[in-house]
Amino acid sequence: MITRNVEVIVPPKEPHYVGDGFRVHNFIPSAYRLDMKRMDPFIMMDYNSKFYFPPSETPRGVGVHPHRGFETVTIAYKGKVAHHDSSGGGGIIAEGDVQWMTAASGVLHKEYHEENFSKQGGDFQMVQLWVNLPATYKMSKPKYQGISHENMEKVALPDNSGIVEVIAGSYQNAKGSATTFSPLHLLNARLNKSGKANFDFPKSYNTALLVIEGSIKINGTEQVPTDHFALFENNGTAFNIEALENAVVLILSGEPLNEPIATHGPFVMNTKQEIIQAIDDFNNGKFGTLND
Amino acid sequence: MKQPFFNYLKDKAMVKAEHLPVLIALVQEKEFKKGALLLSEGQVCQHAFFIEKGLTRLYSIDEENREHVVQFAPENGFISDRESLYFGKPSVFFIEALEDTSAILFNQDFIKTASEISPEFRNYNEYLLQNHIRQLQNRIHLLIGADAKKRYLNFIQLYPSLTLRVPQWMIASYLGITPESLSRIRKELVTRKSK
Numbered sequence: 490m491i492t493r494n495v496e497v498i499v500p501p502k503e504p505h506y507v508g509d510g511f512r513v514h515n516f517i518p519s520a521y522r523l524d525m526k527r528m529d530p531f532i533m534m535d536y537n538s539k540f541y542f543p544p545s546e547t548p549r550g551v552g553v554h555p556h557r558g559f560e561t562v563t564i565a566y567k568g569k570v571a572h573h574d575s576s577g578g579g580g581i582i583a584e585g586d587v588q589w590m591t592a593a594s595g596v597l598h599k600e601y602h603e604e605n606f607s608k609q610g611g612d613f614q615m616v617q618l619w620v621n622l623p624a625t626y627k628m629s630k631p632k633y634q635g636i637s638h639e640n641m642e643k644v645a646l647p648d649n650s651g652i653v654e655v656i657a658g659s660y661q662n663a664k665g666s667a668t669t670f671s672p673l674h675l676l677n678a679r680l681n682k683s684g685k686a687n688f689d690f691p692k693s694y695n696t697a698l699l700v701i702e703g704s705i706k707i708n709g710t711e712q713v714p715t716d717h718f719a720l721f722e723n724n725g726t727a728f729n730i731e732a733l734e735n736a737v738v739l740i741l742s743g744e745p746l747n748e749p750i751a752t753h754g755p756f757v758m759n760t761k762q763e764i765i766q767a768i769d770d771f772n773n774g775k776f777g778t779l780n781d
Numbered sequence: 782m783k784q785p786f787f788n789y790l791k792d793k794a795m796v797k798a799e800h801l802p803v804l805i806a807l808v809q810e811k812e813f814k815k816g817a818l819l820l821s822e823g824q825v826c827q828h829a830f831f832i833e834k835g836l837t838r839l840y841s842i843d844e845e846n847r848e849h850v851v852q853f854a855p856e857n858g859f860i861s862d863r864e865s866l867y868f869g870k871p872s873v874f875f876i877e878a879l880e881d882t883s884a885i886l887f888n889q890d891f892i893k894t895a896s897e898i899s900p901e902f903r904n905y906n907e908y909l910l911q912n913h914i915r916q917l918q919n920r921i922h923l924l925i926g927a928d929a930k931k932r933y934l935n936f937i938q939l940y941p942s943l944t945l946r947v948p949q950w951m952i953a954s955y956l957g958i959t960p961e962s963l964s965r966i967r968k969e970l971v972t973r974k975s976k
Contacts (some may be wrong), residue, residue, distance in 0.1 A: 505798055554792070753904050754795025768908050772793070 490689065491725035493696065495711045497522050499718040501538060508551025510602050511615070513537050516699070516718045523720065525621075525752075528695055529745035530671055532559060532757060533619035536699060538716045539567060542602065544610035550601030555776045556592035557767045558627045558757040560620040562675070563588045564656070564739065566701055568613035569603035575777030578633050585638025587656050589667045594628040595770065597779040616699065616739060618675075623746050624759050626670045634667050642666060650684030651732070653677070658742075660688075673743030680705070680732035688740060689727040696721040696742040703736030783810050785833035786885040789857060794905035804895050804902065809886045813837075819876040819884065820862060826872050828886040829861035830854070835882025836946055839874050840954070850955040853879075853940055853947065859909070879947065929958045930966050 499521065501514035513535035518525045525532045542549065548571070563570065565582045572588070573579040575597035582588045583603075590598070602613070622629075642655040642663045655665035658674030665675065673694075678686050680703075690696050697720045698707075704714045707730050713719050721728060730738060749759045756767040770776065783805050790796040790804060810833070813819060819837060820826050830837065832854050839852040839860055851874065854860035865872035867889065896903035916939075923932045933956055937944060944952070953963040 507798070754797075754901055756795075764904070765908060765911075768905070769912075 490727045491692075492708060493690075493692075493725035493728045494722045495707055495728075496720045496722040498711065498713055499523065499720065501536065501716045501718075504538070507535065508549070508600075510542075510549030510551060510600070511535070511537050511617075512540050512613075513617075514716070517619075520718070523697075523718070525750050527720075528697070529747065529750075530621045530673060530743045531618060531695065531697075531741060532621045532750070532752075533617075534699075534718075535617045536716070536718075537613060537615045537617075539612050539614040542568075542607075542610055542613050545602075545607050548601040548604055548607040551599065552781050553597050553599045553779050554755060555595060555597050555771050556590075556755045557595040557770075557776075558592070558763075559622050560589060560591045560593075560670075561598075562590075562616075562618040562620060562656075563600075564616040564618070564677075566614040566616070566737065568611060568615065569606040570600055570615065571603045572598065572600045573779065574598045574631075575779040576631055580633075580635060582635075583638075585641075587636040587641070587667070589634040589636065589657070591622070591629070591632045591634075591670075593622060593626060593631050595767070595776045596631045597776045599779065599781070614701070616701075618741070619757070620669070620673065620743070621746055621748075621750070621757060622670050624748055627758060627763075636666055640666065646680075646684060646686055648684075649681060650686060651678065651680035653686060654679065671744055671746055674741070676740040678730065678736075678738040678740060680730070680736045680738070682732055682734050684732045684736075685729060687727065687729045688742075690742040691744070692723055692726050694742045694744050695723070696740075698730070698741070699739045701737040701739055703732055703734040705730045705732055705736050705738060783808065783833075783885065785856070785883075786810075786831055789831070790902070793857075794899075795901045796899050796905075797901060800899040800902070803898055807887070807891050807894060811884055811886055813878040813882045813884065815878055815881050817878045817882075819860075819878065820865075820872055821875055822873060823871050824865075825869060826862040826865035828888055829859060829866060830876070831885040831887070832856055832858050832860065833883040833885060835878060835880040835884075836943075837876055837878055837882055837884070838947075838951065839876050841874050848951075848954055849957075850951055853943055853955070855940065855942060855946075859913075879951075924957055929956060929962055930969070932956045932958075933963065933966050933970075 504512045517523045517528045517534040570582045644653045644663045653660045654677040655663050656675040657665040657667035699718050751764050753764045837854045840850045862872045862874045950960045953960040
């Protein structure tokens with residue numbers, strides 16, 4: 490077991506709005522060293538750090554937009570989001586829940602603050618992660634996986650350290666309920682003060698964490714404050730984290746797909762030709778219909 | 782306001798939020814009353830137009846005073862005389878507002894600057910150019926190789942909202958047929974449907 494060192498700790502960038510309901514710091518792919526190739530298969534991460542939205546009669550959010558070629562993973566830490574899509578799907582993502590949407594061949598999609606949450610206002614905190622799909626699955630049928638906090642696989646850590654929630658992949662012997670198209674792990678560590686957790690992922694897996702609450706120390710040396718992102722080197726497999734105060738940490742680790750990437754906004758394919766096709770299909774209404 | 786063009790850049794061209802205000806600041810918005818000319822024969826076309834609201838057509842007038850409609854551009858459409866705008870030649874066309882129209886005006890400098898600022902814009906502009914060539918190719922193909930009925934059906938598909946907004950003689954001109962022939966085709970299609 491060789492220690493995996495921290496490559497860089499990335500502070501959150503200036504936030505920007507996605508629609509009017511998501512005030513996000515982008516980490517992947519715009520931050521230094523966090524481009525799509527380096528983070529492969531994770532191609533985008535927007536983080537809405539904890540932010541108070543005052544009450545609003547009209548729910549804030551982002552209107553109808555398309556996706557093709559990848560999966561969107563929405564992890565709700567505070568607040569509630571309602572979503573609808575062109576395949577007739579929809580639902581509410583509440584605190585602690587995760588929604589795993591395989592956009593694949595294409596969906597139209599919209600996301601808004603859930604009606605009651607919007608009326609009451611409150612703290613809102615979410616992560617949206619885009620996971621790239623292997624070429625073979627880019628044009629497969631879209632699907633959803635809703636993972637409620639209640640049904641999420643949880644591993645209790647020794648010495649009252651806290652728990653690790655397994656969203657996808659595995660932790661120790663626990664397997665996450667989300668199925669993925671390439672090997673990856675997505676975990677939430679909820680640690681009590683001084684709580685410790687160990688992780689071990691294959692060396693080639695691109696690995697990172699985001700501190701959602703509190704602050705932590707990695708491998709006993711590197712301190713990471715709230716809302717900061719840590720990228721690991723691919724020089725080892727194992728690392729540990731220790732909570733300096735009660736902490737919530739999102740951990741991601743995935744085997745790189747090592748395939749060519751061609752992008753245009755919410756279309757992520759392998760070749761330029763496929764991007765042109767996506768634009769054409771979108772303009773010709775082949776993503777279906779969804780009203781604003 | 783420039784809201785429709787802003788939305789077009791955001792939702793179709795997928796221009797990133799941080800680039801949108803920069804690009805929007807580079808274009809001009811102008812209103813045209815119904816019947817106004819956006820371009821006249823003999824002028825050098827200075828702008829391409831994005832139609833935010835209303836309807837326009839590109840047409841020429843021949844020696845016998847007959848009008849020939851080359852293109853319509855409703856909301857979210859682009860219209861210009863490329864030979865005049867890009868190659869600097871005096872135009873052989875007119876562009877007319879068929880309804881009260883609000884348009885965004887931009888020139889080649891805008892395309893160049895916007896392409897440097899936004900890779901998404903550059904990609905989409907290339908797509909639009911290729912798409913325009915495709916449409917022109919299809920139009921030539923239909924004009925030389927298809928009967929009038931097929932051309933009319935294609936027109937309905939391409940411009941679904943226009944059959945009620947444009948006088949029949951203009952549609953006939955676009956199709957390269959007489960208004961009488963168009964009237965006959967429409968009658969035939971209606972009779973066939975009602976059978």
